[in-house]
Amino acid sequence: MRVWPWLLALAFTLWVLLPIYLIALSAFSPREAVYAWPKAFLPGSLSLETLRFFFGVEGVWRATATSLVVAGLTVAFSLLLGAPAGYALARFPFPGRDAFRVLLILTRAFPIVVLALPLAVLFLRVGLYDTPLGVALVHTALTLPFAVLVSASLFLSIPKELEEAAWTLGCTRTQAFVKVVLPLALPGLAATAIFAFITSWNEVFAASVLTLQNKTLTAYLLTLLDESPLPFKFAGGFFLVVPALVFLFLVRRYLFTLWGISHR
């Protein structure tokens, strides 16, 4: 039957969207509405009261700022290390290239839970503990494999002849990269950057274990969660979900590149 695929799609969509909708609804509802039971499925009275309360809590803004710094550093590291590595993978045959590719993915095979404690000890020793830089380094380790592989497939999709043409027209290798390759790679690199940003923004475990005072927003919310009122949780949840949604909306085109579908 033709109807089944549609029903299935509808079910999946609801499965994803319904919780997000409910969180958003609660975040914009007045306090009484959040506690009310049964839940109103349609917004009765919208208010910014809950969100205002959320941002009024001590430390939220500081944690947000820390999150931004960590995510910003993660993006910078991912691009600065990932793009050149991806370029090398795409353009230069070197011994062990395929092994390198597999190893990159293997780095994700170690659960962060296993790594976090030794890392904490190491970070304490070298003075990176409880710093945004330390957290950003761990987050970079998480995002780097994807940054490398995505940018590799990105550079692979840009014909080598374009670069060669630029060389014959008077460019050095660097000039050719900046004038020809980079403008063409930019949308894809932007997607990689946003991916790194979201990964860092949402990561909670490493951020919790490796910090004490300088917690990122997720880590901070985690510590507050148990002892905070329900509306606070909803507001926090909503605030965390929004960047991911914006990201997905912006990069849905490039997700195909991310998954290597558009390339042979």
Place this chain on the structure above:
Amino acid sequence: MGSIRVENVVKRFGKVEALKGVRLQVQDQEFLVLLGPSGCGKTTLLRIVAGLETPTQGEVYIGERRVTHLPPRLRGIAMVFQNYAIFPHLTVYENVAFGLRMKRRPEAAIRQKVREVAALLRIEELLERYPAQLSGGQRQRVAVARALAVEPEVLLMDEPLSNLDALLRLEMRAELKRLLKETRTTTLYVTHDQVEAMSLADRIAVMRQGEIVQLGTPTEIYHHPADTFVGGFIGNPPMNFLPVVAEGGQVVLDGLRLPSPAERGPLLLGIRAEDLEVFPEPVEGGFAARVLVVEPLGPHLQLTLEREGTTFRALADPGFAAAPGATLYLRPKEGRVRFFHPETGKAL
């Protein structure tokens, strides 16, 4: 001076020897075509001249300068790629101006030069467009314009017409010929299409398996192929090769008697299809063959014939009456027969 000199260039990719000590000299203002089947090393040779590959051994000179180890940008070359390699994020104008901008020419000079080559290539209307909005033929023109704009000492072209459809290819071929006569740019041109090579080249270098097997004008190569490979590769249909036996310094095929280069022994007789005259009746100085296939091609009738187990082709007038199975008589035109060594394939 835009001459090119390639000296004993060897290129190895791992264990594969792509070029086996190639020597080549392209004169100033000459149009030289590197012709050969795919994998013969012609593109590798072009890329070595361009500086996109480095030779394993040997030297490359452009003009009087030794450029073997210079990067492409310092060689005074421009290149047209098989897939055009037009920058998709720049307008046609910016594509053509790219090389001039890299040379830091003043804006006014750039504008004038771009207009000039755009007029030459008839793409003035397209200057504000992006490559995605162009047809294949238009992209081709842009690629040539971009290369000519920098006024290179040497123009390198890598199968520039092979991505065009047949009709457009014919048109662009004529256009390129006109253009390069006008600009008098020394050109090294790679193709596997022998018709293209014949029509464009001042001289053709036929390559096979990493070596230049013959270098000469199109007429020389067509009429005096250095070996059976060249004879078979150039011309459509390819040259016919009939096994014959010389005796007493003569080759005898029915009524045909020709002086042979060898006193005695087996030989290959090479003759082009259009150099065989076809007769329905036995004729003085002719030999017999049986018709296998008759193909009316328009300007002439292409006959595939068989004699003593060897098939070969001949061209007859379109009105010639021939049917498969019939016996015809063929006479080579005066002075058009070539002899080749039956084992080495070399011309004798």
